[in-house]
Amino acid sequence: MYRELHYKYITVSPQSFEEMLNQLLTELTCTYTPIRLVFFATISSNKHYNECLALIQEKVRNMFGSQAPVISLVAQNTLNKVGLAVEVHEMEILSNESLQYKQQNNTPYIMLQDDSTKRLFLGGVISKDLYQPIAKQSEEVFDTIRTIMEAESMPIYSIxxxxxxxxxxxxxxQGRQNYQAFNDARSVYYDQSTWEHGFPAATGIGTQWGGVMIDLNATLAYNDQTHITAIDNPLQVAAHAYSQTQLLGKADERLSHKTTPKFERAKQVLQGGNGVLYVSGTAAIRGELSLEQVGIEEQTRITIENINVLTGNQPLAVIRVYLKNTGELEGARSIIEQLYPNLPAIYLQADVCREELLIEIEGISIVTH
Incomplete structure (x- = not known):
């Protein structure tokens, strides 16, 4: 049976971090079962990141006890006069479903299962040492993910x-771009699996601090009532098919070449015709080339055109907007609010994976028929 998902943002104005967190959690009311909380905050160092993350974990644990949602902290500057924000994922749990809150090596995760489908919600997977090179952190994070998925008999392709x-x-x-180092580690992990239904939808986005951190949802279906489909954009080359010219820096010494970003433009999970469409981080790329020197307004328009191709103009439930430059907020927001009126959105300052890209947008669409 289709499980309805609900998404929302809660934001508070700038104060001290603990004051903002207290206010935000006071305003956090859930109609359904909270599955995931993603916090966004301006962070000043990795030491500050660890302190803020520990405070969030403590207060969320005090609030929810043993039934806490998975949580993550994203070190991105919040824009639009927001000091701290949280993205809330809630789910209606049916009477025939088993919901379990579990841990593996101090990493919490949630399992949701019935006779036909098994779901894994995993969040905030980070390295024990945020000062290691990105390549080393990436391998450690994927090792944690592998351990949890193997313990739950969830194949890699179920992400x-x-x-x-x-x-x-x-x-x-040392000559290796951080994004490329991450992509190579992801490719090594993903190469352990076959991907008959395409790679996951994904976002690869920059943060100021926090090393490498991964959140993920995985779904494993036991019958033919659940359909998991990769959605392509005919206007763009699939990211996993990029040529070597789009991949920067030196290759991993263990690999014969630099590996491509392993994700689909979108991924759809349907049960009985209803479900969710995950729109990957999307930018102003046509073919495999960025639209350069066209300005923030045009890059925003092209990005939204790409998203609309993926959704078939199906309404979005929420979007995240990542902006390279804080001074371009108004230019981007005016276009977004014109094309997506009244859509819940959060605006964040973050480096996009290509220097020339000024904006990236991701979204979630609830599909109903």
């Missing part, structure tokens, strides 16, 4: 949505 947060994504370490 349907992955959020990849990479500190200083476009910077280089």
């Amino acid at each position: 349907v949505r992955q959020w990849n947060y990479i500190e200083k994504i476009t910077e280089y370490n």
Whole structure:
């Protein structure tokens, strides 16, 4: 049976971090079962990141006890006069479903299962040492994910949505670009599986701090009532089919070449014709080339055109807007509010995976027929 998903944002104005967190959690009321909380905040260092994350974990644990949603902290500057924000994922749990709150190596996760489908919600997977090179952190994070998925008998190919947060994504370490180092580690992990229904939908976005951090949803269906489909955009080359010219920096010494970003433009999970469409991080790319030097307004329009191709103009439930430059907020927001009136959105300052891209947008669409 189709499980209805609900998404929303709660934001508070700038104060001290603890004051903002207290206010935000006071305003956090859930109609359904909260599955995931993604916090966005301006962070000043990795030491500050660890302190803020520990405070969030403590207060969320005090609030929810043993039934806490999975949580993550994204070190991105919140824009639009917001000091701290949280993206809330809720789900209607049916009477025939088993909901379990579990841990593996101090990493919490949630399992939801019935006779036909098994779902994994995993969040905030980070390295124990945020000062290691991105390549090393990436391997450690994927090792954690592998351990949990193997413990739950969830194959790698069951990942349907992955959020990849990479500190200083476009910077280089000994000739290797951080994003490319992450992509190579992801490729090594993904190569252990077959992907008959396409790779996950995904976002690969920069953060100021926090090293490498991954959130993911996985779905494993036991019957033919659940359909998981990769959605392509004919206006764009699939990211996993990019040529070597789009991949920057040196290759991993263990690999013969630089590997491509392994994700689909969107991924759809349907049960009986209803479900969810995950729109990957989307930018102003046509073919495999960025639209350069056209300005923020035109890049925003092209990005939304790409999203509408993926959704078939199906309404979006929420979007995240990542902006490279804070000074371009109004230019982007005016276009977004014109094309997506009254759509819940959060605006964040973050480096996009290509230096020339000014904006990236991701979204979630609830599909009903």
